[in-house]
Amino acid sequence: MRIFSGIRPTGGLHIGNYLGAIKQWIALQETNECVFCIVDLHAITTPYEPKELQKNILETTAVYLAAGINPEKSIIFVQSDVKEHAELAWLLGTICPMGELSRMTQFKDKSRQHKDYVNAGLFTYPVLMAADILLYRSKAVPVGKDQEQHVELARTIAKKFNQKFGKIFPEPETITPKVGAKIMSLTDPKRKMSKSDDPKSYISLFDSPEAITKKIMSATTDSGKDITYNVTKKPGISNLLTIYSLLTDRPVEDIQREFHKKSYADFKKSLAKILIDYLEPFRRKQVELQTRDVYIKEMLNKGASRAKTIAETTMKEVREKMGLS
Numbered sequence: 001m002r003i004f005s006g007i008r009p010t011g012g013l014h015i016g017n018y019l020g021a022i023k024q025w026i027a028l029q030e031t032n033e034c035v036f037c038i039v040d041l042h043a044i045t046t047p048y049e050p051k052e053l054q055k056n057i058l059e060t061t062a063v064y065l066a067a068g069i070n071p072e073k074s075i076i077f078v079q080s081d082v083k084e085h086a087e088l089a090w091l092l093g094t095i096c097p098m099g100e101l102s103r104m105t106q107f108k109d110k111s112r113q114h115k116d117y118v119n120a121g122l123f124t125y126p127v128l129m130a131a132d133i134l135l136y137r138s139k140a141v142p143v144g145k146d147q148e149q150h151v152e153l154a155r156t157i158a159k160k161f162n163q164k165f166g167k168i169f170p171e172p173e174t175i176t177p178k179v180g181a182k183i184m185s186l187t188d189p190k191r192k193m194s195k196s197d198d199p200k201s202y203i204s205l206f207d208s209p210e211a212i213t214k215k216i217m218s219a220t221t222d223s224g225k226d227i228t229y230n231v232t233k234k235p236g237i238s239n240l241l242t243i244y245s246l247l248t249d250r251p252v253e254d255i256q257r258e259f260h261k262k263s264y265a266d267f268k269k270s271l272a273k274i275l276i277d278y279l280e281p282f283r284r285k286q287v288e289l290q291t292r293d294v295y296i297k298e299m300l301n302k303g304a305s306r307a308k309t310i311a312e313t314t315m316k317e318v319r320e321k322m323g324l325s
């Protein structure tokens with residue numbers, strides 16, 4: 001099965017990106033043909049610093065590699081290196097109903113978050129994402145919960161295209177993890193953990209042990225003393241319990257039992273230690289990769305040329321079906 005997924009190079013990736021998306025990719029690449037993209041054209045739809053973009057692209061690639069994405073097995077490349085993404089996005093935009101785009105919650109959230117930067121690209125972001133997925137005729141898209149709605153729209157667009165012009169595209173399915181599909185912010189556990197938020201609200205995969213301890217110890221918890229999972233009454237502790245459970249592969253009930261009658265501080269200290277140990281290989285690998293920019297760029301070039309071969313074949317057929325050649 002061909003699988004596509006991507007991440008915006010908008011800054012340090014966090015444990016939400018890892019637990020919601022990347023962790024699934026590692027397992028999927030063993031038995032599927034995976035295409036993993038660094039989606040820079042999506043990154044520029046929210047405020048960004050042009051001088052930082054190339055650095056962020058290399059850093060996001062380093063995360064992919066540090067997490068265990070294998071460039072021998074999977075295709076890793078930068079979106080803007082394969083021009084067909086932009087071309088297909090334009091073509092699909094002509095069959096995507098405006099009403100569908102107006103319903104997208106990410107557009108509403110991001111336009112509230114960046115009031116002075118509400119651009120047409122942000123509005124049509126889901127069409128570009130549909131193009132990313134359909135260009136590779138992907139059957140499945142492993143993403144966190146926040147992206148489910150966009151994959152659903154990609155399915156709608158594929159269906160419309162197939163009906164109108166003839167069948168080319170599979171209707172892609174979402175793959176979301178049962179637990180961890182939406183890791184919440186450490187400072188406001190009612191909101192999603194987000195890398196464009198305040199750094200105190202997330203644990204970056206490359207955070208130092210000191211930063212991890214500081215962020216976890218000051219994470220917002222709830223009134224009361226019990227360490228129990230209850231998303232409505234105790235969103236802060238529930239979020240930390242979810243992270244604890246995912247990193248240790250232990251059921252939440254088991255962790256609750258261990259910390260019965262212990263304090264929030266005891267629980268947080270233990271979680272900080274677990275995170276520090278879990279993320280140690282990421283920090284090590286990042287230091288190693290920092291001196292290997294040339295290798296990363298070469299690998300991305302190879303990835304782009306493999307991606308282009310597939311993209312060109314799809315576009316040839318799309319142009320023919322649409323009467324453009």
Ligand code: AQP
Binds near residue numbers: 010018146184192
């Ligand atoms: N909090 C989260 N919990 C679980 N999964 C998450 N993802 C993002 N946040 C969480 C998943 O990570 C993948 C990459 O996301 P993205 O960078 O392309 O964009 P995003 O969803 O908008 O992520 P952020 O961190 O919130 O970035 P910014 O702040 O730049 O917008 C996706 O699969 C996403 O579902």
